Amino acid sequence: MSGYFDRFVAESRRRQTLVVQPRMGMGNLHTMQAGLRAVAALGLPAVGTITIDSYTRVGDYTTSLERLAAGEELNGYPLVSHPAGATRAMLEGLHGPGFPVQVRHGTARPLRVFEKLVEVGLDATEGGPVSYCLPYSRLPLADAVDAWAESCRFLAGATEHGHIESFGGCLLGQLCPPSLLVAMAVLEGCFFRRHGVRHLSLSYAQGTLAVQDRGALRALRALAAEHLADTTWHVVLYTYMGLFPRTPNGATALIRDSAQLARDAGCERMIVKTVSEAWQIPSVSENLSALRLSAADSGIRTAPSALEDSFFEETLEEARLLVEAVLDLDDDVGTALIEAFRKGLLDIPYCLHPDNRAAATCVIDDRGALAWGERGGLPLPRAAERAGGDRLGSDELYEMLNHVADRYDTNKYESGLV
Template identity: 55%
Template sequence: MPRFADFVHGAATAGRLVVQPRMGFGELDRMRAGLTAVRDCRATSIGTVTLDSYTRVGDYASARRAVRDGAELNGFPLEAYGVDTVRGLLRGVSSDGFPVQVRHGSPLPLELFRIMVEAGVDATEGGPVSYCLPYGRVPLPEAADNWARCSELAAAAAEPMHLETFGGCMLGQLCPPSLLVALSVLEGRFFREHGLRSVSLSYAQQVHLGQDLEALAALRELAAEHLSGIDWHVTLYTYMGVFPRTPIGSYRLLEDSVRLAVHSRTERLIVKTPAEARRIPTIDENAEALEFADAIAGRAHADCVAAHCPPAAETGLLHEARTLVEATLELGRTVGAALVTAFARGVLDVPYCLHRDNAGEARAVIDDRGMLSWSRAGGMPVRVPATDRTPPLTARRLTTMLAFNERRYDREHLAGSLLRSAA
């Protein structure tokens, strides 16, 4: 088992939630200092090296020029530094007790995988759909072929690599959980098909605790069905949409994501800092957010032991996600071919995604229960509620939905402040 997965499973056995930042810096010394701070903070933590925008899109010349000129980058330019420098960076901080994941966002990452494998990177993430549709104009068949080669390269590495699907995080928000679960499982199947023996399945926190608990339970059940024979775990992302404006609202949202992770038995949490909504967080802000999450996890674990866990919703989400997975797999001899065909026919269709290989016929809304549901299915085999009492979708309503959690958590903070003032 890769040491990344070994560390996560060891922490889960000990009743600890693994927490991880989304951290990346262009300067080598600063990146090293960031990893060291995450390693040494008071939390069960894993390190992250997030790549810069130039490197993600394959514009390596611009990344090299930025390094040469000392220009500021919004992440780590892996290709510009090269194998020897990356290996040296990892050798100085990474260990069995502190594995490191490289996060990149590239739809065509074969060159990056070559560097990561040669440098001995513990883990990375992405997928043929999840790193193609949201991030550019690369045709989906080209991305699927490239990711197949990446997966095979990682599978053949001398040091086993762990690969996390980003499929459960499509567009960050306003994607009904059944589709997120289905895409995560399908990309996990894709990785296994191309030789990976250790994977993780992602899911991004949405807008309703009960629905998220139901989704994570469905994800675990389908993973057990489709990924038998290989190692896997689940990774939760703190809400990826518009964050609250107030610090207290932001920390309350982060706290809820931690509790969601613990109550759902999720092994790993990607932590978002309050500062991230406005700018790139500092090293100290990343470490503080990890320590906060770790402290909340301890309390949430005690609540679960005392049987105070909240109930999951019962909306038929598992059946819907299973239907999407099975309908897709019927369309091709390989998972990659099935995924390409499913999107071409609209059997899979991500709401509000503008990529040309996405049908764009499906729509989702936050319904009158505060849950994400389908308002239009397009060609997808999903159920659209017949008695939806929510108003029709307009540009104004879409904007309102995008700010749903921002307003809710800030409003709770402001309401609490007013009550305290009145008292």
């Protein structure tokens, strides 16, 4: 297969340019093609995206075409349902060395999606056995692990350069301490490698405090270097995944800050959000504007501070403890992940999946950083449980969920003083 995706990112890294990427998917072949063509025509170091629709995500491959036939719009592209020849024709003249395309899907059972993306000539996708099960599905984790193991083996066998981006660094990332995000990204990378995939990317979702994020991204690189040395990998930053600012200036400032974070931390790729995230599915033109904004390089880099170094050391120590505790459970990474959640050695705050204990909690501390409230059974030192105290009430949780949006929607940002 092509390997366009990895080569494109590697060349951009050599040039020290950030690759930007939208989260874009339309159901109709012509509108999907037009969207990809518009991104390719920007002349930016950009990757195209085909995001799958919600019917396909739950294994329904007929309703999407029925809705399209009825003249309705979808929230993504029904890759499995459209004939392979039609998708190949849609991609013709677009997908190539100068404009690779990644499939983003959100399903806990990805084999049909993987089979179809290979059939149409693509080789890059994303997700993970944990990160596309616990937040998005009620499927038992053991079933998701089996499904992802089979899917990874298929991708590795059917392609020479099959690439998977772990979504582990985005697990409810708006209220999850960075060490757990870093650990999950690395553990899913180990899972992919175990099942034959050698081309990876590791995600991290922008949090509540830039200096903490910079330290966490350094920790992600350090831990990945320890555990994934025999693979090709890069780091991708997601603009904040929680509740987005409601004002145009606030949203613009957050997008601009996320791009600055990506550059400060040396991220190779960035998943971009738009000013309309708070109220609608973004249009193509809004995606293009966000890509231009994110690709604009200020030329200013923030030098590491003592506080950043402290966050780096803290995150690396905690993430290493989590990764090692899981890998010590079983030689098979998938079995280890299942057992870790059963024992509470992995526990995602505020995740309601039946296989997640939800005994660990996260708070935003007086620095504005994401911190552990209660550790539950996580194998972390007692000092990690800085906040302690009783369980949060609904008012406190609501305030934390709105923390970033409210901060960016202040008069400072609304007046354009960003």
